[in-house]
Amino acid sequence: MSVVEIVDHPLIQHKISLMRNRHTGTREFRDLVSEVAMLLCYEATRDLPTEEVEVETPICLARTKVLAGRKLALVPILRAGLGMVDGMLNLIPAAKVGHIGLYRNEETLQPVEYYCKLPKDIAEREVIVLDPMLATGGSASDAITQIKKHGARHIKFIGLIAAPEGLKTLHANHPDVDIYVGALDEKLNDNGYIVPGLGDAGDRIFGTK
Numbered sequence: 001m002s003v004v005e006i007v008d009h010p011l012i013q014h015k016i017s018l019m020r021n022r023h024t025g026t027r028e029f030r031d032l033v034s035e036v037a038m039l040l041c042y043e044a045t046r047d048l049p050t051e052e053v054e055v056e057t058p059i060c061l062a063r064t065k066v067l068a069g070r071k072l073a074l075v076p077i078l079r080a081g082l083g084m085v086d087g088m089l090n091l092i093p094a095a096k097v098g099h100i101g102l103y104r105n106e107e108t109l110q111p112v113e114y115y116c117k118l119p120k121d122i123a124e125r126e127v128i129v130l131d132p133m134l135a136t137g138g139s140a141s142d143a144i145t146q147i148k149k150h151g152a153r154h155i156k157f158i159g160l161i162a163a164p165e166g167l168k169t170l171h172a173n174h175p176d177v178d179i180y181v182g183a184l185d186e187k188l189n190d191n192g193y194i195v196p197g198l199g200d201a202g203d204r205i206f207g208t209k
């Protein structure tokens with residue numbers, strides 16, 4: 001059974017509220033994206049396997065645990081997913097990073113792919129796909145289909161805010177993928193934006209509007 005989790009930790013709720021505020025500027029917004037990504041990473045990596053090692057502390061020899069060398073890859077969906085990479089790498093610095101470029105056609109809301117560069121050994125890695133916004137779910141679904149075509153079998157998705165439509169579509173298209181989001185919002189508006197949402201995540205991260 002895959003996981004679909006709304007990680008409504010108080011710190012995440014607080015930081016997402018700051019991000020929703022239209023008066024929050026680019027610099028603060030970017031820091032918040034990174035911080036929330038880090039908090040969601042903590043939850044999404046809870047099931048990573050560990051192994052026992054022996055460590056010499058200043059006091060004695062101790063048997064203790066470290067990560068059991070599972071190889072990870074992060075795949076941000078460009079552009080907005082890029083804002084989540086540094087926060088994730090703070091916690092899992094050994095992860096490789098692939099990139100998938102997608103934008104939504106503003107009229108049809110269908111995702112259009114313009115870039116794909118993944119680690120060569122992606123099929124052997126546990127993959128975490130990153131995108132702050134899960135709106136219709138089309139972009140995340142297409143990105144994961146593309147990653148599966150390259151052989152990856154263990155995939156998780158981390159987003160900051162989801163619409164019910166997006167969560168449903170992603171789960172229906174990829175029932176094997178664990179999904180972690182920081183908030184589940186009310187609905188999509190007629191332009192496919194999440195309500196109440198936070199606006200266009202890419203524009204707010206990069207200051208393009």
Ligand SMILES: O=P(O)(O)OC[C@H]1O[C@H](OP(=O)(O)OP(=O)(O)O)[C@H](O)[C@@H]1O
Binds near residue numbers: 080102131201203
């Ligand atoms: O679930 P969906 O309906 O597919 O919408 C979500 C997508 O829309 C945004 O990207 P956008 O097209 O604005 O591109 P950008 O990141 O370059 O701004 C967002 O970052 C997701 O990738």
Ligand SMILES: O=c1cc[nH]c(=O)[nH]1
Binds near residue numbers: 080135192193197201
């Ligand atoms: O609300 C939305 C929907 C799609 N993409 C965004 O950046 N925001």
Ligand SMILES: [Mg+2]
Binds near residue numbers: 201203
């Ligand atoms: Mg955008």
